[in-house]
Amino acid sequence: MPVLLLQLCAFGAYTLALVFLAGQAFSWKEDRRLFYVGGNRLRPGPMVGTFVATWMSAASILGYTMWLYTDGYVAFTGSVNGWLIGLVLMPFLVRKLRMSRALSLPQWLGDTFEDPRLRVLSALSLLGAYTFYIVIQFRAFGTIVGALLDIKILLASSLVYLFVLYTTFGGLPSVAKSDVLNLAIITGGVALAALTLLNRAGSFSAVHEALRQTAPAMLHPWNQEWSPLVTLLMMLSWGLGVAANPQYAIRLLSARTARDAYTTLALSALIIGSIYVGLTIIGLASFVLLPGVSAPSDELAFTDLVQSVLPPLPALGLFLAVLASAVSTANSQLLLAACSLCYDLSPREGRGRADLVAEDRFLFKNRLAIAFIATVALFLSQLRLPGILLIGRYSWTVVAICFFLPLYVIRRPRRKELFFPLAAALLLHLFLTVVLGILPELALLPALALEGLLYFSPWRSLR
Known part of the structure; x- marks a missing residue:
């Protein structure tokens, strides 16, 4: 079978399966709780599927693999270790979040501190951050599919x-259903590609030995460009950002029971770890087999590299894994962005459930918002923007400033005393990154330090 025909068949099969699974989750009796958090009754199977598939974004698969291909284990030290630190912290959220009946993290923040300004500020930050993060998924998907299908x-x-529009229109139940398929494609595609490359390279020990002879710097956890201090600070920042990311917290809220939430985190850790092992093998083995691949963007370089080092079938499996990760992450973040726009930033809609007619109108507005935000992201994805990993770093650091301290550090919230520290921290982060050009994850730590200092200081009453 010609390669192009094989790609078209695989792409068509994925499309039909996605439409079928997502369509099964559409409900005739919807309300906002079902739409946003699955009615708080998601079971462990769909929970694990949507948690891990959302975790493995195009930035995780494509961005991490290419960073590993370029810099070696410094990528693992700076990113994967940090991401897993964030996962380890998440069990401490379960009890705190499930005591609330909130439908969004901005609502939880505003209700906890009894300050509606916090809800508005965090919702605006989340809306902006996730809109740009969706751009990553569109860019990665568009570049790969464009190269595959010409x-x-x-x-x-x-x-x-x-x-993304179709799977998000059904709310979280539709997203969770489709993510079970996406996770299967991600794990299968990464595993097939990793095993194929190991077979070509000999073994993982052989890969290390080849790197030791040709590029020994790639085996070290830091290098001249990424010093130990910078790498460790980056790792810590990634961990804090992941731990406070609302797209994971909202899934803990959506679980049927607290036990299901803990089970999801335990199983997800095993699956996520195995996927990162596969991606590490892909990045390092690809360098051994074909060093020096370059292109105008990480997406094009990834496409050229995969097509050069893998046979057609494993290459197609890895490309499908990137596509599935793009869809699963984009629909999750699109749902949260629409929630911020329609629910958190609209005082009348944020008061609770209305009658059935009003509820239908509200969900219709959400679907319009989903289409609008996705269209904006599609337009932005065609512009000249920084690399996909850098866009993601700007996005999650802003979200972390809004939610990390309230979720993990502040145990006894004080009424209307967080708004000024939070606003000051966001402004400081903006100044450090945009004006001074500091990496966003390095600017996150002083921003969080300022937020904590202002909140816990003796002069906290000055607002």
Whole structure:
């Protein structure tokens, strides 16, 4: 079978499966609780599927693999270790979050501190951050599909745009159903590609030995560009950002019971760890087999590299894994961004459930908001923007400033005393990154330090 025909068949099969699974989750009797948090009754199977599939974004698969290919184990030290630190912290959230009946993290923040300004500020931050993070998924998907099918990137990006719209229109139940498929594709594609490369390279020990002879710096956890201090600070920042990310917290809220939430975290840790092992093998073995691949962007370099070092079938499996990760992450963040726009930033809608007619109108507005935000992200994905990993770093650091201290550090919230420290921290982060050009994850730590200092200081009453 010609390679192009094989790619078209695989892409068509994925499309049909996605439409079928997501369509099963559409409900005739919807309300906002079902739409946003699955009615707080998701079972462990769909929970694990949507948690891990959302975790493994295009930035995780494509961005981490190419960083590993370029810099070696410094990528593992700075990113994967940090991401797993964030996962280890998440069990401490379960009890705190499940005591609330909130439908969003901005609502939880505003209710906990009895300050509606916090809800508005955090919702605006989340809306902006997630809109740009969706751009990552559209760019990665569009570049890969465009290269595979020899079509314009805009047309290819429009395909993921339609996938994301369809799966998000059904709310979290639809997202969770489709993510079970996405997770299966991600794990299968990464495993097949890793095993194929190991077979070509000989073994993982052989890969290390080849690197020791040709590029020994890649085996060290830091190098001249990424010093130990910078790498460790980056690792810590990644951990704090992941731990406070609302897209994971909202899934803990959506679980049927607290036990299901803990079970999800335990199983997810095993699956996530195995996927990162596979991606590490792919990045290092690819360098051994074909060093020096370069392109105008990480997405194009990844496409060229995979097609060069893998046979057609494993290469197709890895490409499908990136596509599945793009869809699963984009629909999750799109749902949260629409919630911020329609629920948290609208005082009338944020008061609670209305009658059935009003509820239908509210959900219709949400679907319009989903289409609007996705369209903006699609447009932005066609512009000249920084690399996909850098966009993600800006996005999650802003979210971490809003939610890390309230979720993990502040045990006894004081009424209306967090708004000024939070606003000051966001402004400081903006100044450090935009004006001074400091890496966003390095700017996160002083921003969080300022937020904590202002909140816990003796002069906290000055607002």
